[in-house]
Amino acid sequence: MSVSTIPLSSSVDVHVIPILSDNFSYLIHDKDTSTAALVDPAEPQKLLDVATKLQANVTTSLTTHHHWDHAGGNIQLAKLVPQIEIIGSAYESADGVTTRLESGVSHQIKGSSLVVSTLRTPCHTMGHLCFVTDTTRKAVFTGDTLFVAGCGKFFEGAASDMQQSLNSTLASLEDDTFVFCGHEYTVTNLLFAASVEPNNQFVQEKLKWAKKQVSNGVPTVPSTIGDEKQFNPFMRTAVRELGEEVGVSDDNPVEVMKALRERKNAFRP
Numbered sequence: 001m002s003v004s005t006i007p008l009s010s011s012v013d014v015h016v017i018p019i020l021s022d023n024f025s026y027l028i029h030d031k032d033t034s035t036a037a038l039v040d041p042a043e044p045q046k047l048l049d050v051a052t053k054l055q056a057n058v059t060t061s062l063t064t065h066h067h068w069d070h071a072g073g074n075i076q077l078a079k080l081v082p083q084i085e086i087i088g089s090a091y092e093s094a095d096g097v098t099t100r101l102e103s104g105v106s107h108q109i110k111g112s113s114l115v116v117s118t119l120r121t122p123c124h125t126m127g128h129l130c131f132v133t134d135t136t137r138k139a140v141f142t143g144d145t146l147f148v149a150g151c152g153k154f155f156e157g158a159a160s161d162m163q164q165s166l167n168s169t170l171a172s173l174e175d176d177t178f179v180f181c182g183h184e185y186t187v188t189n190l191l192f193a194a195s196v197e198p199n200n201q202f203v204q205e206k207l208k209w210a211k212k213q214v215s216n217g218v219p220t221v222p223s224t225i226g227d228e229k230q231f232n233p234f235m236r237t238a239v240r241e242l243g244e245e246v247g248v249s250d251d252n253p254v255e256v257m258k259a260l261r262e263r264k265n266a267f268r269p
């Protein structure tokens, strides 16, 4: 799969860097100051190679949560880039983290004018953080909380936590906020979405598009918060027809979230 580049402003680009079998890591490049911040670089050398090509000085790395396929490159990264600041969650411990941030904090990337703010989105892990950029076009790095058309497994939290994380915390971001997630699961997620919302035209269109992207070796990120609200069943738990489809008759988004996750866990496309 190829590296793709998405501009967030005249000076800031996001480079999408596929790693491991289906993970996405990211390099946020501030061209004005020739600095870069990494997101979940579990194979650090691959990201440092991109930084070298861009002649960017890597000062910072952002860790969304403690799982090895996200935080597992941090120790090696610190050896390769000794002065690097490795940011992680104040609510859980992860390999190599040097700065632990709470939710709702703004943090300036060293050597850059770029600022990222944190949002705690507990459930997949209880300390999971998402990072939001302060660029002209905002971007949120969602790790394993929000995927394109899906969400992470509830390893540490309950359906009520994911309901809050997706449909209060992340849903309150502007609709045009880019979503950069932790895995390429989009086609399977949309096949599941089509199984629970067979009449949702946005699901059918996105599925057609995603299949084409994947067969061309092009990542399906970024999505946007506004688009997710149209085709991601986990961000549509208040839709009555969807609730009825998964056997929840009264308006109870938390029960819909729980039923959706159970069905998705058992889903084989």
Ligand SMILES: [Zn+2]
Pocket: 065, 067, 124, 144, 152
């Ligand atoms: Zn994870």
Ligand SMILES: [Zn+2]
Pocket: 067, 069, 070, 144, 182, 183
């Ligand atoms: Zn993961």
